[in-house]
Amino acid sequence: xxxxxxxxxxxxxxxxxxxxxxxxxxxxxxxAIRERVIEAMRAHNxxxxxxxxxxxxxxxxxxxxxxxxxxxxxSDDPFFAGLIAEILDFLNGRPYHLCLDMVNxxxxxxxxxxxMLRTRRVDxxxxxxxxxxxxxxxxxxxxxxxxxxxGNPMPGNEIHSVDNDNVLAAEIATRHLLDQGYRRVGMLxxxxxxxxxxDRLAGxxxxxxxxxxxxxxCHADFGSAAAREAARVLLRQPNRPDALVVLDDFMAFGVVGxxxxxxxxxxxxxxxxxxxxxxxxxxIEGGLSSVSLNMSDIVRRACDRLLQIIENRYEGxxxxxxxxxxxxxxxxxxxxxxxx
Amino acid sequence: xxxxxxxxxxxxxxxxxxxxxxxxxxxxxxxAIRERVIEAMRAHNxxxxxxxxxxxxxxxxxxxxxxxxxxxxxSDDPFFAGLIAEILDFLNGRPYHLCLDMVNxxxxxxxxxxxMLRTRRVDxxxxxxxxxxxxxxxxxxxxxxxxxxxGNPMPGNEIHSVDNDNVLAAEIATRHLLDQGYRRVGMLxxxxxxxxxxDRLAGxxxxxxxxxxxxxxCHADFGSAAAREAARVLLRQPNRPDALVVLDDFMAFGVVGxxxxxxxxxxxxxxxxxxxxxxxxxxIEGGLSSVSLNMSDIVRRACDRLLQIIENRYEGxxxxxxxxxxxxxxxxxxxxxxxx
DNA sequence: AGGTTGCATGAATACGAATTCTCATTGTAT
DNA sequence: ATACAATGAGAATTCGTATTCATGCAACCT
Numbered sequence: 001x002x003x004x005x006x007x008x009x010x011x012x013x014x015x016x017x018x019x020x021x022x023x024x025x026x027x028x029x030x031x032a033i034r035e036r037v038i039e040a041m042r043a044h045n046x047x048x049x050x051x052x053x054x055x056x057x058x059x060x061x062x063x064x065x066x067x068x069x070x071x072x073x074x075s076d077d078p079f080f081a082g083l084i085a086e087i088l089d090f091l092n093g094r095p096y097h098l099c100l101d102m103v104n105x106x107x108x109x110x111x112x113x114x115x116m117l118r119t120r121r122v123d124x125x126x127x128x129x130x131x132x133x134x135x136x137x138x139x140x141x142x143x144x145x146x147x148x149x150x151g152n153p154m155p156g157n158e159i160h161s162v163d164n165d166n167v168l169a170a171e172i173a174t175r176h177l178l179d180q181g182y183r184r185v186g187m188l189x190x191x192x193x194x195x196x197x198x199d200r201l202a203g204x205x206x207x208x209x210x211x212x213x214x215x216x217x218c219h220a221d222f223g224s225a226a227a228r229e230a231a232r233v234l235l236r237q238p239n240r241p242d243a244l245v246v247l248d249d250f251m252a253f254g255v256v257g258x259x260x261x262x263x264x265x266x267x268x269x270x271x272x273x274x275x276x277x278x279x280x281x282x283x284i285e286g287g288l289s290s291v292s293l294n295m296s297d298i299v300r301r302a303c304d305r306l307l308q309i310i311e312n313r314y315e316g317x318x319x320x321x322x323x324x325x326x327x328x329x330x331x332x333x334x335x336x337x338x339x340x
Numbered sequence: 341x342x343x344x345x346x347x348x349x350x351x352x353x354x355x356x357x358x359x360x361x362x363x364x365x366x367x368x369x370x371x372a373i374r375e376r377v378i379e380a381m382r383a384h385n386x387x388x389x390x391x392x393x394x395x396x397x398x399x400x401x402x403x404x405x406x407x408x409x410x411x412x413x414x415s416d417d418p419f420f421a422g423l424i425a426e427i428l429d430f431l432n433g434r435p436y437h438l439c440l441d442m443v444n445x446x447x448x449x450x451x452x453x454x455x456m457l458r459t460r461r462v463d464x465x466x467x468x469x470x471x472x473x474x475x476x477x478x479x480x481x482x483x484x485x486x487x488x489x490x491g492n493p494m495p496g497n498e499i500h501s502v503d504n505d506n507v508l509a510a511e512i513a514t515r516h517l518l519d520q521g522y523r524r525v526g527m528l529x530x531x532x533x534x535x536x537x538x539d540r541l542a543g544x545x546x547x548x549x550x551x552x553x554x555x556x557x558c559h560a561d562f563g564s565a566a567a568r569e570a571a572r573v574l575l576r577q578p579n580r581p582d583a584l585v586v587l588d589d590f591m592a593f594g595v596v597g598x599x600x601x602x603x604x605x606x607x608x609x610x611x612x613x614x615x616x617x618x619x620x621x622x623x624i625e626g627g628l629s630s631v632s633l634n635m636s637d638i639v640r641r642a643c644d645r646l647l648q649i650i651e652n653r654y655e656g657x658x659x660x661x662x663x664x665x666x667x668x669x670x671x672x673x674x675x676x677x678x679x680x
Numbered sequence: 681a682g683g684t685t686g687c688a689t690g691a692a693t694a695c696g697a698a699t700t701c702t703c704a705t706t707g708t709a710t
Numbered sequence: 711a712t713a714c715a716a717t718g719a720g721a722a723t724t725c726g727t728a729t730t731c732a733t734g735c736a737a738c739c740t
Binding site for chain 2: 720727
């Protein structure tokens with residue numbers, strides 16, 4: 001049987017209200033009584049029931065994260081593992097926990113957001129994987145539900161968001177490849193409509209300054225397998241690119257695989273830059289150059305803002321935060337001989 | 341303002357109790373009334389408040405998972421990402437959600453388990469990363485709190501657990517290396533006391549049948565960095581092993597790095613077998629042989645059992661389930677020439 | 681001393697839904 | 711026609727905590 005405030009009250013010969021007050025650290029409880037109550041709590045190992053607390057305070061102290069991934073799609077891409085880890089890291093020590101869900105369809109996603117929101121399972125939400133038309137956002141806004149988007153919101157959309165400077169980062173990555181002497185720099189992106197992909201593509205184009213008409217731009221699904229497949233096709237073309245900006249490290253690993261298969265040598269015959277600076281970049285021969293997103297910062301900012309909103313500590317209009325990223329240069333983008 | 345059953349009741353001109361009954365699918369509500377209530381619910385987009393529901397039903401419909409990892413330790417090792425993904429996958433579609441926490445010390449872990457348990461934040465727990473003396477288990481048992489351990493419980497401990505056959509798997513892996521002609525087969529394990537590590541070490545020893553006195557056994561922390569460091573030392577020894585069973589794929593990647601550094605060629609000068617069959621095994625040159633744990637099965641079994649317990653659908657004594665694993669042979673353990 | 685202020689504490693209530701208790705109505709049996 | 715069981719639905723209670731309201735006592739002031 002659970003021990004409740006009622007029980008503690010009886011034991012300490014006080015009212016339940018007083019127990020509650022002691023728990024809340026209310027100053028105006030006589031020291032002697034406070035002691036008695038605290039002693040009773042300790043003796044009976046009392047802990048307040050979060051369920052009752054949630055109902056009463058209208059706070060669950062849970063924040064939600066819903067991923068939309070195919071089965072197995074989480075372990076394929078350490079990006080999300082990193083994201084989750086950073087969130088957990090931030091929450092550790094604070095009185096909040098993470099409620100995590102994964103769905104594998106747009107419909108499922110809409111459904112679960114709806115549920116999360118309306119049933120008040122969580123106090124707020126972190127959104128990721130934004131698409132150009134994000135169905136979730138409008139609904140959340142209408143309900144004035146606390147949320148922060150990690151990613152790029154639709155222009156003109158006044159919401160809280162934290163993002164890295166994808167356009168600039170891709171531009172720098174592309175320029176780096178050009179500086180290294182690569183001439184036919186392509187990009188392997190994701191399907192159009194995925195915001196990160198579109199943004200990075202824009203940066204890529206900006207760096208090329210119109211010198212190429214997307215001749216070497218190619219789209220693939222996330223994950224190394226799909227990227228490998230796409231790269232296999234792309235690299236078989238007679239006039240294949242001699243360098244690629246790849247949307248994501250794991251996709252880049254797929255490209256590495258394809259290149260190996262086709263006997264194309266990295267970095268001399270193919271320069272590569274990925275994104276996310278996953279710890280696997282060090283793993284491949286020579287290392288994979290990659291744009292570091294500074295996820296730790298991004299997540300910290302996002303979570304911090306979310307808690308501010310939840311706890312009504314935020315004043316003013318929704319604001320966007322941009323965290324700058326940095327290019328980590330490794331072997332895959334620095335030719336060791338004069339290129340062919 | 342939230343819409344409650346009270347509101348719906350008023351709108352449909354019935355009592356709140358009736359609304360609740362309709363929601364619960366209670367048969368004995370007149371069809372006409374049921375319709376009216378359902379219509380009102382739909383019209384006002386009513387969803388029951390999970391907080392109130394939790395308090396009343398004493399069920400939160402959350403299951404908890406607490407990881408004990410250093411900061412960043414989640415993304416270093418896709419094992420946990422895989423674990424989480426599988427759990428989410430299992431839960432998807434069921435009326436349960438995952439409450440995830442990460443701590444970075446034993447003390448923090450004890451604390452949070454205590455909290456989880458006593459505050460009834462979750463309905464049940466999945467335990468991983470068991471150590472020989474697991475402080476969590478006794479407490480959970482005493483409180484008759486639903487939990488399932490993924491891993492090997494202390495012998496004689498009657499608890500629900502799901503595990504793979506670590507001893508056998510390591511034995512098979514070791515024997516495979518011997519069969520391939522390697523003579524000085526070592527093992528890179530984790531610190532003693534970590535159950536998986538101890539179990540696999542036992543299997544390794546069994547395969548060697550006492551032919552070696554742990555001459556080539558070496559311990560390192562999890563993660564590729566620590567493993568790389570350890571391997572660097574191990575492989576510099578004059579009489580170094582010519583093959584290694586490595587506790588974990590990521591540690592094996594560290595070994596690959598060290599070998600490359602020292603100019604030791606895989607698989608001819610060093611055979612390798614890892615564990616977990618992470619999707620990165622395909623990524624390295626030639627591929628890394630690895631023991632596939634069948635995480636999907638393990639997690640499914642564990643979660644299934646947990647829900648059975650939570651929902652009082654389980655009869656009988658706690659039981660242990662062993663899921664068999666299989667060796668996936670790739671290039672790293674199959675010499676291409678006669679070995680030196 | 682009488683009245684006011686301050687304050688510690690207990691009593692009562694609210695949070696929203698599920699369930700038990702109660703009662704009125706209908707149907708059935710004698 | 712009377713008695714009794716069955717049934718559908720409202721009233722009341724419960725879950726455990728936080729908070730407001732009410733009260734009684736002590737200290738203080740004129």
